Each structure stands twice: as structure tokens, then as C-alpha cells.
Amino acid sequence: TCNLHAAPVLPDFAAADFVPGAPISNLYFPLLDTRTRAYEGVKDEDGELVRERFELTTLGAGPSILGVQTTTQRDRAFEDDVLVEDTFDYFAQDADGNVWYFGEDVTNYVYDADGNLLSTNQSSSWRAGGNGALPGFIMPAALTPGFNYYQEFAAADGALDQGTISAVGLSASLGIGDFSNVLRVLETSELSPDSREFKYYAPGVGLILAEEHLDEQLANPSARLELVTANA
Secondary structure, eight states, X not given: OOOTTSOOBOOOGXXXXXXXXXXXXXXXXXXXXXXXXXXXXXXXXTTEEEEEEEEEEEEEEEEEETTEEEEEEEEEEEETTEEEEEEEEEEEEBTTSOEEEEEEEEEEEEEOTTSOXXXXXXXXXXXXXXXXXXXXXXXXXXXXXXXEEESEEBGGGTBOEEEEEEEEEEEEEETTEEEEEEEEEEEEETTOTTOOEEEEEETTTEEEEEEESXXXXXXXXXXXXXXXXXXX
């Protein structure tokens, strides 16, 4: 169980210690290879089933943000094989093993009913140090159930996602295999109170499953995207 009423912690970046170029080796959020991990599922959107897919690829060294060398991960999202979002996320790991989230450069693609591209926008892009934004944890080193923390703290840019350690020591059986000692994180946002999502992480692998659009009882996700491939 997790306490949704505990005030989220904004990690103390000023006290964080980063070693330049240190690899992101956190057991539940490793960014150590350049294989593309693909996740697939189906969501119900107003009675219509939409095939969802997203692909995560670690690209290597990213920009220096607030004096910290980051690592870039690319996240491409598709609906019915059409690209809807292309994001570059920036992470770094401190000496205690916490993985910090320093920002994201987002391109959203907007289409008409016939699938023609109408426009693009950069909505929800943010970087720590700009507009009062501060970095948060994407994966804390200490996995204490109930710990509620900011993943991003960029209210001016519309980014205030939070994570809560929901459960540890779970098991998960997916098409790609069976996993043990799985971590479950609840993701919410002050800016979108109805947005609730579970993400599941396996040791040495990272993200294996996302359950999106949970109801108020944290059940009945409208979409379930699971790891299907991890290609070179």
C-alpha cells in the first residue's frame, strides 16, 4: 500500500553529489546500453481501440544542465503506427545511486481525422534551471513503500509529475518472460488529478510494464503497455 496523502518530497539538489560521466547503473533504472526497448498495448479511446507503442533508446551523453552532465534517453510514442510524440529525456545518477530527471525536450505531432499532419508543438518541455524548474527523482535509491517524491518540478512549464513507491518484491509474468523482485511506482500529477499510472520495473532491466489511466481505486487501467522487444 502507499499513502497518497503524504506531501511529496522535493529532493535536495543542492546537496546532491554527481560524478562527471558516471554511468546510470541504478538496478531499477539502468541506462547502460543502446538497445531499443519497445512496449506495446491497446487502449480504449471513446469506444475505439487504439494500438499504442513506445520505444525507449539510450543515446549517450546529453546536455550539461545545472552543471551536471546528463544522459539522454529518447522516447518515441506511436498510436496505430503513427508517431505522436518524440521526446528526449535527460537523466543523471548521483553518488548515492538516485537517478535524477533534469528535463525533456518534447515534440508533439497533431493530426486531422484523416491522419494528415496539422502541426507540431513543444508542450510539456522543460529543463531544470529554466523558469524556476528544479530536477526531481526518476528513480530513488531507497525504495521505501509510501515514499512520495517529485519527478519533475516545473510548474511554469506544466510539469509537476510525482512518483510514489507503491510496492516492492512483486512478480510479473509477461509475454517476454517472468520477472521477480519487481518494483511498482504510482505516477500522478498535481496538474492532472485524474491522471494515475502504475509503472513496473524489474531489476537489471528497468521498465517492463505501464498501466495507464487508472481509476480512483487504482484499478481498471484503460491501457496496458508491456515490454515486447529489446533489440540492438
